Amino acid sequence: MTNANRTVQFKIYRYDPDQDAKPYMQDISVELDSTARKLLDAMGKLKAQDDSISFRRACREGGCGSDAMNINGKNGLACLTAMDSFPAGKPIVLRPLPGLPVIRDLIVDMTQFFKQYNSIKPYLINNDPPPERERLQSPEDREELNGLYECILCACCTTSCPSFWWNPDKFVGPAGLLAAYRYIADTRDQAANERLDNLEDPYRLFRCHTIMNCVDVCPKGLNPTKAIGKIKEMMVRRAI
Amino acid sequence: MTYTVRKFDAVIVGAGGAGLRAAIQLSEAGYKTAVLTKVFPTRSHTVAAQGGVAASLGNSEEDHWHWHMYDTVKGSDWLGDQDAIEFMCRKANEVVVELEHYGMPFDRLDNGKIYQRPFGGHMSNFGEKPVRRSCAAADRTGHAMLHAMYQRNVKVNTQFFVEWQALDLVRDAEGDVLGVTAMDMETGEIVVFHAKATIFATGGAGRIYYSSTNAFINTGDGVGMAARAGIPLEDMEFWQFHPTGVAGAGVLITEGVRGEGGILRNSDGERFMERYAPNAKDLASRDVVSRAMTTEINEGRGCGPNKDFVLLDITHLPPETIMKRLPGIHEIGIQFAGVDCLKEPLPVVPTCHYQMGGIPTNYLGQVVVPKGGNQSEPVHGFYAAGECACASVHGANRLGTNSLLDLLVFGKSAGETAVNDLRASVKAHKPLAQEAIARTLARVDRLNNQKDGADVHETRLAMQRTMQKHAGVFRFKDMLAEGVKRIDEIAGQVAQTQIKDKSMVFNTARIEALELDNLIEVAKATIVSANARTESRGAHVRDDAIDTPETPDGRDDRNWLKHTLWYREGNRLDYKPVQMKPMSVDTIELKKRAY
Numbered sequence: 159m160t161n162a163n164r165t166v167q168f169k170i171y172r173y174d175p176d177q178d179a180k181p182y183m184q185d186i187s188v189e190l191d192s193t194a195r196k197l198l199d200a201m202g203k204l205k206a207q208d209d210s211i212s213f214r215r216a217c218r219e220g221g222c223g224s225d226a227m228n229i230n231g232k233n234g235l236a237c238l239t240a241m242d243s244f245p246a247g248k249p250i251v252l253r254p255l256p257g258l259p260v261i262r263d264l265i266v267d268m269t270q271f272f273k274q275y276n277s278i279k280p281y282l283i284n285n286d287p288p289p290e291r292e293r294l295q296s297p298e299d300r301e302e303l304n305g306l307y308e309c310i311l312c313a314c315c316t317t318s319c320p321s322f323w324w325n326p327d328k329f330v331g332p333a334g335l336l337a338a339y340r341y342i343a344d345t346r347d348q349a350a351n352e353r354l355d356n357l358e359d360p361y362r363l364f365r366c367h368t369i370m371n372c373v374d375v376c377p378k379g380l381n382p383t384k385a386i387g388k389i390k391e392m393m394v395r396r397a398i
Numbered sequence: 399m400t401y402t403v404r405k406f407d408a409v410i411v412g413a414g415g416a417g418l419r420a421a422i423q424l425s426e427a428g429y430k431t432a433v434l435t436k437v438f439p440t441r442s443h444t445v446a447a448q449g450g451v452a453a454s455l456g457n458s459e460e461d462h463w464h465w466h467m468y469d470t471v472k473g474s475d476w477l478g479d480q481d482a483i484e485f486m487c488r489k490a491n492e493v494v495v496e497l498e499h500y501g502m503p504f505d506r507l508d509n510g511k512i513y514q515r516p517f518g519g520h521m522s523n524f525g526e527k528p529v530r531r532s533c534a535a536a537d538r539t540g541h542a543m544l545h546a547m548y549q550r551n552v553k554v555n556t557q558f559f560v561e562w563q564a565l566d567l568v569r570d571a572e573g574d575v576l577g578v579t580a581m582d583m584e585t586g587e588i589v590v591f592h593a594k595a596t597i598f599a600t601g602g603a604g605r606i607y608y609s610s611t612n613a614f615i616n617t618g619d620g621v622g623m624a625a626r627a628g629i630p631l632e633d634m635e636f637w638q639f640h641p642t643g644v645a646g647a648g649v650l651i652t653e654g655v656r657g658e659g660g661i662l663r664n665s666d667g668e669r670f671m672e673r674y675a676p677n678a679k680d681l682a683s684r685d686v687v688s689r690a691m692t693t694e695i696n697e698g699r700g701c702g703p704n705k706d707f708v709l710l711d712i713t714h715l716p717p718e719t720i721m722k723r724l725p726g727i728h729e730i731g732i733q734f735a736g737v738d739c740l741k742e743p744l745p746v747v748p749t750c751h752y753q754m755g756g757i758p759t760n761y762l763g764q765v766v767v768p769k770g771g772n773q774s775e776p777v778h779g780f781y782a783a784g785e786c787a788c789a790s791v792h793g794a795n796r797l798g799t800n801s802l803l804d805l806l807v808f809g810k811s812a813g814e815t816a817v818n819d820l821r822a823s824v825k826a827h828k829p830l831a832q833e834a835i836a837r838t839l840a841r842v843d844r845l846n847n848q849k850d851g852a853d854v855h856e857t858r859l860a861m862q863r864t865m866q867k868h869a870g871v872f873r874f875k876d877m878l879a880e881g882v883k884r885i886d887e888i889a890g891q892v893a894q895t896q897i898k899d900k901s902m903v904f905n906t907a908r909i910e911a912l913e914l915d916n917l918i919e920v921a922k923a924t925i926v927s928a929n930a931r932t933e934s935r936g937a938h939v940r941d942d943a944i945d946t947p948e949t950p951d952g953r954d955d956r957n958w959l960k961h962t963l964w965y966r967e968g969n970r971l972d973y974k975p976v977q978m979k980p981m982s983v984d985t986i987e988l989k990k991r992a993y
Contacts, residue, residue, distance in 0.1 A: 176901040195647070195734075206855040209907035210899035214437075217613040219730065220648045221541060222441040238733060261584055263902040268438070281549040282501030292455075292498040294510030300503065307503045307535075307542060311440050344501065 163191050166200060166241070166251035171210065172264050181260070185249070186211075190241070196226055197250070200237040212263035217378040220377060223312030227264045228253040233314040235358040255317040257326060271313045274330045278338040278356065283349035306340035306385060308378050309333060315372035315382055319367040328361035332372035335363065339385035344393070351352030354393055365391060399839050400671045401579070401588040405827060406432045406610045407820055408595040409577055411564045411620060412440030415540070415802065416784025416809035417599030419735075420495075420763075423813025425554040427534040429820055432591055433570040434562045434580050436615060436909070439548045443601055443613045444805065447540025448726060449517060449654030451534030451802035453490035457511040458530040463487040464983060465522055466531065467723035470800060471986040472968065473519045473683050475794025475953065477633065477961070480985060482789040485761040486800075486807045493806040494533050502546040504535050515723070517685035519797040519993070528681050532799040533711035533819035537652050537726040543802060545922075547794045556802035562589075563909050566838040567627040567780075568830070569594070575765075575780035576828055578623070579838040581812075583909060586902035592830050594823060595779055595816040598624065598757060598765075599809060602785035603920040604637075605929075607750035608862040611643050611650040620786040622916025624757045625923065626837065628775065630767060630963035632788040633755035634920065634927035635938050638796055639871050641687040643749025647734040649744055651727055653798040656680040656722050660712040662691065662745065664699035669706075675993035682993035685795040689750035692871045695747075702745060709743035732930060739740025748871050753920075754796055754937065755927075756788040758963070763787070763812025768963070772976045781816055790961065793976075794936020839925065845911055861888050861914075861921050869928050873940040878929040885925045892918040924962040930971050933958040959988075 167186050173181035180354075188207060198218055205209045205211050214224040218237045225236040230244070230251050244250055258266040316322050316331035330338070338357060341347045357363040363386065372382040408424050410417050413435035424431040435442070454461040467487040471478055498504060498512065505513035514530040522529035523675070535542035551558075553805050561583040566574045568590065577593040603618025604610040625631055641662070642651040662680055664670050674690040675682035682690075691708050700706050710722060717740050720728060724739075731739040735805060759782050769775035782806040791804055868881025892914055899907040934943040934952030943952030965971040978985050 174901050174903055176903045193646075205906075209854070209897055209910075210901065212904055212906050214441075215617045216437055216441045217443065217446050219446065221445045222437070222443075222613065222792065224437065224441045253548055262901075265904050272438075279553075281553040282499075284499075287500045290495075292495050292512050294506070295506050296510055297506045297508060300506045303503045307545070308538065309543070309782075310445075311438075344503075346501065 163189060164334060166190055168204065169249045169251045170263070172263055173260055174210070174248050194241055196237055197229065197239040197241060200241055201236055212265055214265055221310060223310035224254055226312040226314045228255055233318045235312060235314070235377045239366050241336045244273040257317045257323040268313060271316055271331070271333070274334040275311065275337060278330060278334050279349070279353065279386055280337045280341065280345065282341065282347050283352070284346055285348060295345055297373040301344045303340060305380055306336060306343060309327070309336055309380060312377065314377060315376045316388050317396055318375045320369060321367060323396070325361055329365035330357070330362050332366070332386065335389065336380065336382040336385045342389065354389070354396065357389060358393060363393070399588065399843060401590060401835065401839070402829065403590045403592050403724055404432070405457065406430050406591060406593045408597065408816055409434065409591040409593040410588060410597045410599060411578055412442070412576070412599035412601060412784070412786070413439035413558065414523055414599060414601050414784065415544060415547065415805035417597070418544070418551055419781060419806055419809030420597050420599060420813035421472070421551055421556045422547070422554060423810060423817055423863050424775070425551065425556045427817045429817065430557055431557060433556055434564050434578070434591065436561060436563045436583070438560050439558065440545055442544060444540045444544040446611070446613065446650060447802050448650060448652035449657065450515060450534035450539045450799045451494055451543065451806065452517070452799035453494040453533055453803065454487070454521065455491055455494065455512060455514065455533065457507055457514050459522070461522060461529055461531055463490065465524060465529070466490065468524045468986055469520055470797055472525060472991060473795055473797040474791070475795055475991055476959065476988050477790065477793030477935060477976060479790050480980040481977050482761040482791050482927070484980040484983060486791050487789040490803055492809060493803070497546060497806065499503060500546045500550045502535065503542050504533055506685035515654055516681060516688065517657050517798045518653050519678070520680045520799070521678070528678065532654065532657065534654065536722070537654055537724045542800065563777065563912060564600070564623065565841065565912065567623045568834045569627050570828060570831060570834060573710045574778040576830055576834065579835050582746040586905060588842065589804055590830065590835055594827060595781065595820055597812050597816060598786055599784045602753035604750050604753065606861065606865050606917050606921045606924065608866040609643065609648050610750040611640055611648055612750070614863070617913035617917050618786070618920040619913065619916045620782065621756055622919040625966040628928060628967065629757060629765065630965045631755060631923045631964050632758040632926070633790060634923035635931050635962060636754035636794050636936060637750055637924065638684055638752035638754060638937055639688040639748040640751035641691055641748055642710055642746040643751070644730065644734045645702070645745040645747045648749050648752070649730055649734045651685070651710060651730065651744060655712060655724060655727055658719060659711070659715050660710055662687070663709045663711050664694045665701045665705065665830040666699060672696050672786055678993035683795055683797060686993055688871050689939065691748055707745040707747045707877055710746045711743040712739055713741060713743065713810060720921055752796055752801060753785055754788070754792040754794065755785050757782040759783070759787045759789050761789060761811065762815040763808050764815060768972065768974060781812040783812040794938060841912070841915065845897065845908065846900065848896040849895060851894040852891040854895050854897060854914055854940060856897060857888060857891045858914050858917065861885065861934060863919060864888065865921055865924065869925055873928060873938065875942040878898065878940070881925045882929050885921050889918050889922060916985045919966060922969065924984070924986045926969055927962045927964050927971065931958060931962065955988055980989065
């Protein structure tokens with residue numbers, strides 16, 4: 159459990175292009191009581207103290223993916239990071255997600271991330287006329303989507319991937335590829351071949367070198383590497 | 399201060415469920431549409447809905463839209479408009495099936511159809527026994543739905559303006575709506591979105607309360623904008639307190655937990671809902687369960703060191719069922735309560751969850767106001783859907799799973815109506831007068847130049863604590879009257895908020911100050927409307943409304959079977975009749991409500 163009223167030290171990446179010539183790390187501390195259980199609670203107190211500290215936040219329960227950031231060197235969601243998980247006596251180091259342009263402080267420009275996501279056609283493709291009622295799907299077939307559809311697009315995975323850092327414009331990245339496999343695996347979708355064609359290129363899929371940072375950081379416990387492996391396998395199967 | 403003007407056929411404000419559903423209609427019809435959203439669409443609060451969406455598909459047992467309609471009218475404590483409720487319940491199957499066709503990953507039954515579970519207040523055969531009506535994707539229905547609809551919008555090429563904060567509604571001298579002003583959060587630039595159709599889908603304002611299941615972003619922006627532009631707000635005294643928020647954290651625990659067999663227990667281990675709702679028990683409607691829980695706590699049967707919560711127990715369910723149907727709840731229990739719900743019960747308290755009232759609309763999604771003797775005259779060019787709107791289908795109390803249904807049905811309906819109106823209009827855009835945007839420029843200027851003003855964080859907190867104390871689950875005559883005064887004082891401070899951060903780049907301090915301008919309108923509307931309504935109905939229950947044969951449980955149909963309308967100008971109240979006549983079936987007659 160957290161102790162009542164303690165002082166916690168932070169080192170926060172600060173950059174406001176309106177005022178600052180270049181980014182810097184700011185040392186700042188905040189007095190916390192026992193209600194600050196998660197990092198996001200503590201950051202709320204920090205913001206009440208200095209309203210210029212900038213970060214995104216919305217649902218505060220790990221569902222919306224707004225507050226992804228680099229926490230002590232590892233990507234994660236501030237709202238799901240417990241304050242008592244930090245080693246005592248050391249400052250908590252907060253940086254923006256790596257590999258994307260910084261707009262301000264902990265807020266990154268996610269345009270490239272969503273461009274890659276959109277490029278895999280993240281929607282059901284089924285050219286049959288829609289039936290009167292729901293399309294049928296067995297519980298077993300539906301189960302294939304578990305571990306895929308739960309992605310919250312926080313970008314923790316993609317921005318922890320060295321392949322994405324090198325080729326953000328060419329490599330789809332783990333989040334986008336997870337979404338691609340989510341539709342390939344859906345028995346209601348008819349475009350598996352088209353989807354594989356879309357990824358058959360030296361970069362879009364094959365820049366994944368199974369480094370597995372994505373699995374390590376996913377706040378929802380998903381496994382993009384496994385999904386990518388399945389796409390690669392399908393690619394090989396249809397080639398022979 | 400400078401601004402630019404951009405022209406669109408339609409502008410939609412908000413990209414949660416209702417906004418995305420409306421956008422599909424506009425984009426498919428080929429109209430040039432701007433969807434403004436202050437967060438990336440999949441970060442909208444629809445994402446947090448868990449338990450399901452109601453539709454009488456009858457996949458597991460016999461069901462009928464007429465039964466659903468009866469439950470919704472009863473759930474609303476007869477304050478819902480029966481034409482809009484019939485419309486919604488009849489459209490339910492269509493919009494849910496449509497969503498499935500978009501790719502929504504619903505759970506499945508063995509026969510391949512959509513899985514359905516029981517939910518509070520949903521009964522078969524006009525209130526007889528619980529029925530499986532909630533169509534679910536595990537306990538992540540809102541997430542699955544929001545993503546499916548965002549993805550559909552990617553397919554139909556909807557144009558999003560992501561991280562744009564809408565500021566004010568633009569109306570001309572005749573009262574017609576001509577669009578909105580908005581701020582690009584990244585640059586601070588102000589743009590007028592000049593449109594022939596303006597659809598508000600801005601969600602609720604649960605952040606007026608201190609303890610809320612709602613996201614930080616639920617600040618009632620559309621509701622505040624409408625109020626400032628002279629649109630009255632309907633039935634704002636009615637706020638839903640969800641029975642099961644995690645004690646201390648406020649995070650939602652779906653009613654689907656009780657739908658799957660979960661039981662509420664007090665400190666004696668007693669299943670106390672058997673005393674309050676002998677038939678529906680733990681699956682009574684939310685206002686009933688929240689009051690029962692609060693009564694248990696007030697009478698000293700709460701749990702924990704401070705006896706301030708009750709327990710939600712699912713330890714008797716098979717672990718496979720929990721992990722298959724309620725995996726997100728298992729995760730939330732560990733994250734926010736430090737409890738493994740497979741082994742231990744979850745600590746829960748009633749927590750502010752949903753705004754039943756809002757911008758008055760009809761079932762077509764048109765915003766309607768009293769004008770020249772007509773109680774419900776459409777405002778030209780203005781539409782609203784979802785939690786920000788009041789159709790009114792939820793009346794004094796919403797049933798679980800009817801919110802996702804509301805946003806699908808009325809998001810679609812508002813979109814369709816806007817498309818029809820655009821088709822019928824041959825006119826060019828009405829001219830935009832300089833005065834129309836004066837309100838926005840004055841607000842932003844005031845904030846930028848404010849000196850010796852009030853702190854945004856402190857002022858918001860004062861409002862939230864006041865609302866929590868003075869307008870909670872149980873309401874008291876003297877507390878309400880005092881709350882009206884207190885909120886009025888806080889409104890004075892809101893008019894003088896000050897920010898230290900003056901940067902033009904992604905200034906979240908400025909956005910929070912502008913959001914507070916909206917929250918305070920909602921708080922004022924709520925407390926003033928609640929203070930005036932001297933009866934108990936649905937979620938609005940007060941100590942001075944006494945149970946008599948003429949006023950069962952304090953509900954006074956003779957004097958209070960009517961919708962409240964609050965006007966910002968002069969803090970004035972007006973009322974309009976409830977629509978008791980459905981579209982095609984017989985009126986569901988007034989009756990004492992029991993579960």
